[in-house]
Structures are given as structure tokens and as C-alpha cells.
Amino acid sequence: MQLEMVQLSRVVFRKYGNFIDNLRLYVRGGSGGMGLQRLGGKGGDGGDVWVVAAKDITFKRIKDKFPQKRFIGGVGANSKALKGAKGDSKEILAPIGITVTFDDGKIIGHLNTEGDRLMVAKGGRGGCMYSAFQPSRGKAKHIRLDLKLIADFGLVGFPNAGKSSLLTAMSNATPEIASYPFTTVRPHIGKLIYKDYKQISVADLPGLIEGAHLNKGMGHMFLKHVERTKQLLYVVDVCGFQLASNAPFRSAFETVQLLTKELELYKEELLLKPAILVVNKMDLPGAEDKLLELKEQLQKPEDFSDLLPDDMIPKNFTAFKQVVPISASTGFGIDHLNSLVRESLDEEAENANKAVHEEILQELRHQVPQHS
Template sequence: MVHCSCSLFRKYGNFIDNLRLFAKGGSGGMGYPRLGGEGGKGGDVWVVAHKKMTLKQLKDKYPQKRFVAGEGANSRVSALQGSKGKDCEIPVPVGISVTDENGKIIGELNKEEDRILIAEGGIGGKFLTNFLPLKGQKRIIHLDLKLIADVGLVGFPNAGKSSLLSQISHAKPAIADYAFTTLKPELGKIMYNDFKQISVADLPGLIEGAHMNRGMGHKFLKHIERTRQLLFVVDISGFQLSSQTQYRTAFETIILLTKELELYNEGLQKKPALLAVNKMDLPDAQHKFHELMNQLQNPKDFLHLVEKQMIPERNMEFQHIIPISAITGEGIEELKNCIRKSLDEHANQENDAHFKKQLLNLRVSNTISYSKPPSKHVVTSSKKNII
């Protein structure tokens, strides 16, 4: 069991990553039966992404968390067609997933100015409605923030992730001398000489049992779902959270981190992954690194060191393993180059797979179109299967 002071959780509580809102589309306007006039449609409620917005700012600005669009104007002699009610826009951060009350995903906002309609306004009174307006749609929605970054740092507390982020990017995360050094996600950008930029997310440190929501488990794990690749960061000297918890070697740390990801979502293990072995400036680090490489190359010979229930079904396969020191800067340039190389390789693989899929769909659609002449009642198109 892990104990942590309440003050840490209060500080972390200032960072909000989910919010429940009420939204209601505007009612339509009254129709004008005698002259056949139609009332205006009620306004709609939209969720709109803004780069500089946070969920905490949204909550502070709208403490009632109620968003109601304007009503449509009534039809009248001077304006038989009533004007539409004013739309309501809810400003949210980029990287928001919007779900309804039942957990069904309505949509995601992944870039600036993305928008999703969440509550539609009612239609105005017209002949079909006996000139009576309809009410707007009512809806309770959940906003769930999941960071979008190229690289997500994975590691137990005090592995040196925050120090590493400050070394490889322009981010300046607050680093404190206690177990949970990162109390909220920090985002940095690696800048390359040719102006290429790669975003890196440092997330609150995992602990054993994170998949069961111990510590900051789910707050961490859900964010890593929205990163393109993982960068494991481990302390070459191992890890021990407190005097009451078990000491873990660097090898055991990697096994336990892998298991936590697997227990939360097996799909996370399929992401491209790199391993940064940190604190190589410590005495005897070189010897321990050679020992770790041997263990990683022959993992089955060393799994007896870990409790059986903590052994993952499949081990992580690291595309690159880089010894570094976030303090002295050793290996940092090589790590930055490996991160870029790995992302480029993965992007090329995705492009090749997309091209092959397009080609296959084109062949299939052409086969369907030309294998037999279409009947005079059926219209076929070779375009409909092309992505």
C-alpha cells in the first residue's frame, strides 16, 4: 500500500482532466398561422477546441456548468421567417474526448478550432408542427482530456523524467524532492536544427498497482493512450518508493512498468517503444548497464526475480536502448536522434500500410464493377470503396 500526503493530491487536484456538463439547444420560435410564417430554429450548442484553454479555466469561468443556446425568433408580420437563435460555444482544450451520459463517444477534438455539435436547437413553428415550436435537445456530456503528444514518458517516480524533459526540450517542469515529482502532465517540444518539432509528454509517475487506480494510476494511464510512441525511463540503480516498499532493480522496474500498461490496456504494448536508462553518471553504472542489457536480451532467465503475478504476457520490444544522464547530458543527443528516427520509421510504415490498403480497395472495387455488367436497376461506382 502506498501512502502519500493529502497536500500532494490537493495540488494535483488543481489540474482537471475531466468535467461533466449540461447542454441544451435553444427552443424554436413561434410560427404565424394566419400568414404561414415560420419561427426561427433554436441555437445549437457546440464544443470548440482552443489551444490556450484548460478544463480548470472552463470550470472557473462557468461554475454552474450549464450551457444553453438562444431561442429562435417568433414569426411576425414584419419578418415572417424568424431568425435563428444564437449558438452557444463551449471552449475546451485540444485533446478532448466527448462522451454522453452512457459513455458513448460523441467525438474527439484533436486540433485547434475542431468542433462538435452536442445539443441541437429545436425547429421553429411551421405548418408541419401546427405552427408550434419544438424544444431544443437536452444532454449531459463528459469532457475527458487525453494529451496528444508524439512521445509519452513512462517511468516510476524519481526515474528522472522531469529532468530529462528539461534537457531535451524547452519545457521547465517543476521538480521537487519527493516521490511524486510531477503533479500534472508537462508538455515539451524537442527542436531540431532543420526546425522539425517533436512533442514529449511527461506524465505523473506510475506506481505498482496503477492499473487499479492506486496513486495517480488512471490519471496517468489514460493520457498515454494518446501518444504515438513510448519512452521508458528507468533509473540504472533501481527504484524504491519508500522504506515500506520493495526495492526493484532496473530490469524488474521495466517488467513491472510493462505489466501495469498491460493490465490497463493491452493495446499500449503495441506502441513503438524506446528505453532510456538514466543516471549513468552514478558509480558502478556501467557494470549495471551491461548486466541490464544481458537481462533484456535473455529475459526468461531472469523472470524468476519477479513475482509470478507481475510477469507480463509479452515483454516490451524496444527499438532503441540508450544510456543517458539527464544531469550531465550524456547520451541526450543520441536519444533525440533515436526518437526522431523511430517516429519517422513508424510514420513511413503507416504510410505504406495506408497506400497498400488504398490499392487493395481499388482492386476490389474494380473487380466488383467489372466482373459482371450492372443491371439496369443498379448503379455501381468504383469510387465508393476507395479511402
């Protein structure tokens, strides 16, 4: 099994590393060519600018190769007779799995597979009799390329919950692991490969902190990657979590609800994703008793909401498909977790197929004449 590492760096350098997950580019369609009035000819249209998804492309490579970040289509040819040639189109090769937007946030489209393409700036029209044979300039604008990881499962947890260790145990991936928070400062994706060669991707994403929805810590940089995962694996330390000596201690139950609230405050739709709760570090003393307490609290979470600050109580408590105790360091429960991950994805795919079939049947029923 191999680890796929998203090799990124960032335009703005922050204390957690050099990490690019978005680019702002200037694009302009090529100007049209002049029309030939004497013969009533039409100048060639200017070239368009396209963004095209390609393998082995990173934002860093784009930035290094095109430091000015300006992309302009070719100029249309002047009419020598009846019609001038169209200007060359400009293609911007970009990573797979990006969203392309205008500066105001309006989405132009998504590039999810190799070869997907989006026109981002149209070339100007060539001069003709309707424009007094004068050409027009191409459209100019700023666009943003925004990378959001695509994975089957995303690991969601506060720092030091053991997500990197879990990814290693699940997939033989080798992310950096250490006994201090914020080890992960860039996403890693591990591949789970089953005996029938089925592959499932699991993304280890940088640790959240309280206030991530306000862009504290790695904030939005982390949360946006959760959007493109199919399902979630919440990972919590069975013994609880404390970010620093001056920060409040959070039990495993509190940690679960704070994670839920951070996702809710960023984008409520994230909570519609199927989720499995992974309770890590079951090799620690007293872990079994703490696990029993957590399970009891999760059965009626509203009865224990007084443990949370008022502004951090979720509107809706997450109903987990499974609560899975594991120890990433000893390997306890990992095989069982891998099986549940497979079952959960297979179930989701089966339900999606049933929904499609039902939709087709409904459409066919509407098309068949009803006889009294």
C-alpha cells in the first residue's frame, strides 16, 4: 500500500508551514482581428482561456512556472480575404479536484477528473460589417482555483487524537507522527486495499481546534477539505483532550460534541454525511470504563449537554453508524474498523443505486399510458 501525499505550499506563509491550496489568476481572452472592409471580410476571433484538469500538476508548479499568474488567449488574425484565423486558445493545466470561482465567490465549475475543462475567459469577436470592421477585446477577469481533497473518508479530530497513527495502522501509510499537537500540517491520503482489490481512500487532515469555524488555527483550510469526502471518521482520545495547560480539559463526550459543533458552524450540510466514531487509545489505563461512560452519554446526549458551553451545544447531536474502540499503537480493533469502513461505503453505494433505479421506474410509469 502506498501513501499519496498532496504536495502543496501556500501563497501566504503561516506558522504551520508552506501550504498552497488556492491560487488567484488573471485571465483574458485574446483580442479579435481586424475585418477587411474592402471585401467585407471578418477578422478572426480571439483565443479563449481554459482551465484543464491534468495529472501530476500542483499549484506550486503553476506558480513557479508562471510567477506573474497571467494567462492571455492568442490574438485573432486580421482578415486577408473573407475570414481571418481564430487566435490560439490558452490552456491552464491545473490539479484534479478543484473548484474554479470568480473573485466574488460565484462558482464557474468543478474539475473532478482528468481532462475536465472550463472556459474562464472568452476571446473577443473579430471585426465585421456589423462592428464597422473593428474587433473587440477579450473578456478579462480574476479567477480563483481552490483545491478540495476528494477521498472516501476524512479523519476528523482535534490535535493529538491519533489520526496520523490511525492512518498508518489502517493503510500502512507513513505520515509524520509525534507526541505533540499539530504534527499534521498538510493532508495525507492513505489507501486501504482489500483482498478483492477494492480500494478505499482515507484522508488524514490537519487537526481542528475550538474556533476553527472562525478560521482559528488551520480553520477553513481544514474544513473545506471535509466537504469533498464521502463519509467521516470522528477520532477521539478515550481519555479526553487538552490543547494546552491553560486550555479547558475536554472529555471524550465533550470532544465529540465540540467537533460536531465546529462542523455545524462551518457548514451544516457536513453533518448529513454518514459518520463512524473511532475511540482511540484503548490501551491506556481505565480506558474500558471511560468507553462505557462515553457510550452511555451518546445514547442520550441531550441529558449531558450541561457539560458543554452554551454556545457550543450542537443543534443536532450526531447519530453515529458505529462506535469503534481501537488502539492505533497496538493494532487493537483496526481490522474490525477496516471491515466497517468497507461495509459503510458499500451500503451507501447500494442505497444510491436503489434511489437511481426507483427514479427510473417512476419516470417509466409516467410515460406508460394509464388504462381505466
